[in-house]
């Protein structure tokens with residue numbers, strides 16, 4: 005178990021967005037977080053990555069209590085997230101997007117007296133990562149000019165640059181065509197071999213195919229948890245998902 | 252040359268044109284004191300450096316400080332005092348001014364960077380006002396009179412700064428070094444992180460960057476360079492007064508940037524030149540300066556949103572303006 009949350013709760017001005025949620029994410033496994041819009045999935049991501057402070061509860065990453073740790077520190081400890089709305093640096097080149105990520109562990113971040121060519125040492129690795137996600141042909145383009153699907157893939161490549169222990173992906177396939185979904189599924193599966201993945205996903209076919217464990221959320225609470233077979237048999241889940249299976 | 256930096260996205264021709272213009276500008280500055288009153292050009296250069304230092308923060312880091320007069324005027328006081336009261340040589344006075352400004356920047360930045368946008372600006376303004384009142388009260392600033400009659404001295408014990416032409420070329424050298432420093436910082440590995448923070452702060456955090464530290468570092472660098480400009484000005488004009496620590500001074504440097512073009516290297520220089528030039532012209536005509544600057548501000552916001560240089564770049568050197576790497 006690399007990431008675990010106990011009794012996680014977050015209030016927004018009296019409204020309880022996340023309520024007593026327990027969650028365990030394991031190495032080498034893909035864990036899905038599903039549930040209708042507004043169920044609190046993104047809020048859980050924000051809590052786990054410390055972009056939001058939990059009202060109560062406790063979070064542990066690799067055996068360390070991170071309940072009060074800063075988001076940047078948590079990222080440096082190996083918990084890296086993607087955002088629901090793709091997060092890239094639009095005015096940087098695709099290659100520079102990846103190099104910015106590689107720059108952090110390289111210790112080049114504060115070198116203000118050197119020229120940009122100091123970053124050349126990161127280029128081979130950056131190209132390698134772009135190759136993994138199939139963006140090698142777009143290295144020189146402005147990231148903002150990429151298609152939606154390729155932006156998401158770029159985001160995964162920059163995330164990978166940090167070699168995270170736990171990867172949190174918020175709707176990585178939302179708004180994507182059939183082919184892109186296949187590509188990203190493949191990438192995620194290979195990523196999960198030596199790290200833990202927690203992903204929010206609406207496409208239940210993908211979830212059934214990809215995920216080892218599923219947590220179903222509703223109105224801030226865990227409705228059910230288990231593997232796909234168990235969860236899909238659950239009466240409450242079936243009610244909650246009535247008619248939304250093919251959205 | 253590093254592979255695929257933003258510089259390389261721009262056509263070689265536009266880069267050459269730009270460097271050509273910069274070279275031309277430097278030549279013009281070298282020749283200027285033979286044609287224009289040198290004191291006036293020196294004043295322009297000090298303000299231009301101040302504006303470039305400010306641009307490092309606003310244009311390249313995305314932080315709007317409303318308290319930069321503290322660093323400009325604070326450094327002027329420190330330098331003037333050290334040179335006059337302790338008999339320090341000018342280079343030591345200028346370095347002290349810079350160091351003092353950096354320290355003030357560290358304190359102000361530390362208190363302000365946790366806040367975003369307008370709150371950041373308000374905190375810097377409030378702290379700058381506190382510094383202003385400190386300067387009004389503190390005995391060493393000599394109140395309303397300011398520190399007068401600061402000796403220019405001899406630079407490194409060799410260059411007599413009382414000779415106007417010597418003073419001029421020293422100021423020009425300081426200006427060029429200061430602008431080069433800004434350019435270097437912006438186009439460095441550190442500058443790359445500043446740019447990514449400005450583009451998508453949350454993404455930068457999620458990559459593990461403690462963005463607060465980067466902003467604070469940029470704030471301190473900007474303060475130090477603003478201090479360099481202020482201290483140099485104190486040596487040139489041989490005085491340091493309350494004018495340089497007022498909120499109007501903080502506003503003026505914002506105006507210079509807006510007018511010239513935020514996030515371009517040349518814009519603040521052009522903006523500073525225009526504002527200083529205009530003030531000089533108006534000073535003799537009797538037309539109220541504040542009304543003129545207010546009008547310029549409005550025209551700027553309404554017509555040249557990107558500032559003069561920014562508009563030129565947007566039209567003729569398209570990728571340069573939004574990249575904001577160097578101008």
Ligand SMILES: Nc1ncnc2c1ncn2[C@@H]1O[C@H](COP(=O)(O)OP(=O)(O)O)[C@@H](O)[C@H]1O
Nearest residue numbers: 016020021039040041042043044045046047048
């Ligand atoms: N910063 C916030 N302030 C107030 N309410 C919020 C905030 N973030 C999320 N919420 C509310 O919390 C609930 C859960 O939102 P979210 O976690 O985004 O859901 P999901 O990602 O499952 O669709 C929603 O009702 C949303 O309006």
Ligand SMILES: [Mg+2]
Nearest residue numbers: 045046047088
């Ligand atoms: Mg969501």
